[in-house]
Amino acid sequence: MFLGTHTPKLDDKGRLILPAKYRNELAGGLVITRFQERCLAIWPTEKFVEVTQSARNASTSQLQVRDYQRMLASGASDETPDKQGRITIPPHLRSYAGLDKDCVVVGAIDRVEVWDAAAWEEYSAAKEEAFAELNEAVFPGS
Secondary structure, eight states: OBOOEEOOBOOTTSEEEOOHHHHHHHTTOEEEEEOGGGOEEEEEHHHHHHHTHHHHHSOTTSHHHHHHHHHHHHTOEEEOOOTTSEEEOOHHHHHHHTOSSBEEEEEOBSSEEEEEHHHHHHHHHHHHHHHHHHHHHHSTTO
């Protein structure tokens, strides 16, 4: 499970140092791709295969299914962290998420998200107030 918020910086080659607490789970390989709200999502390769199973099984006769499959897969990059725990974020993904130097890496339970620091600050501030109200919608009866 991925938890916490970290603030690594991208180096000049577009490499990101993964937080130490995530490295073991991602050491065997990962998939990084564009995600909602203009951030990037990183899954261990095995989890990505599991998460995308329903998209693979969906009927491609539906335009929405084809659109989703194309957008998810065309932006995806499979990576293996180097010995220092770094991954290279491809230029098209850095552009999509607006990543320059300052990043925020967020544990999002089954995935890791990478945000531009300013975009994360804005998103987090906007969602903080509604967070308590979401508990009942996400976890009814708790």
